[in-house]
Amino acid sequence: MKTWILAEWIPVVLMITVFMTVSCAPGQDEVKLRVMCYNIAAGHGDIDGIVEVIRRHDPDILALQEVDVHWGERSGWIDQAEYLAESLGMHAYFGEIYRFEPLDGGPDEPRRYGLAYLSKEPFVHRKNHMLSRLSTQTGEPELTVLTGFPEVAIEWQGRRIHFFNTHLDFRPDPAVRTLQVAGMMAIIPEIDGPHFLIGDLNARPDAPELEPLFSILQDTWTGQEEPGYTFPANAPDRRIDYILHSEHFQVREVIVYTTEASDHLPIVADFVFNE
16 A cells, blocks of 8 residues: 555656746846837837837837937827837837927927837836937038936846946947947946946947947857858848847846838847846
8 A cells, every 4th residue: 555655656746846846947037128229210100010019029228310300291200219119008218319399290399300219117217328420411521429328227137227328329440339338338338237328339340449348248149050140131231230238137038039110120138147
């Protein structure tokens, strides 16, 4: 009788042991932070297509570049940051670069253009830092300092995480990007806790002007077999969009998603805290 009972229970014990082993496997109970970078090209004529791309990947926080707020006909005069936030049930923060008076035919609101964040968690810190720029809104631009380097923070797993969002100069001459990187390097190291730099850097990974950033932050795409090209969306041949992170994180997965909802492809990455 005792032998029969033992025989009956051996499979059960083995199943419990296997279940516990699987359940306690490394990474099984990790809470991932999903981060997304997306240059939306002012909606690219299809803001609802942008909504669907974001919804498909369900990020916890995303950094957007080229965002219109009551800017003009190309984006239907809407506040794109708020439209996306309301469509996705997320919190929004907009960091403007340019602000102009309303135009005839549009709403009685300032015309604004810049960068934005969307987050599932509320922001516990928000600041729009200054950065050197050559304006894209004048015929013969002169170097000036404008807002447009927004920083936010959220609480995640009991820790405060800071995010910086940027869109660097697009011109072939790297001189302005070099100044912009120097400006960011004066701000980012002030954060000694977990942080990210996300954005369209308008330069390939081997560009000399980006080296200072790679000296203090890790490139999410490092170690991937694919080149990770993000631009142009219809025939990508270069990587100019990035998610960079501090040493506080490990990358669990990173992808570049193929879509023509914008002229850039979005990057989506899952992170866990280093213990």
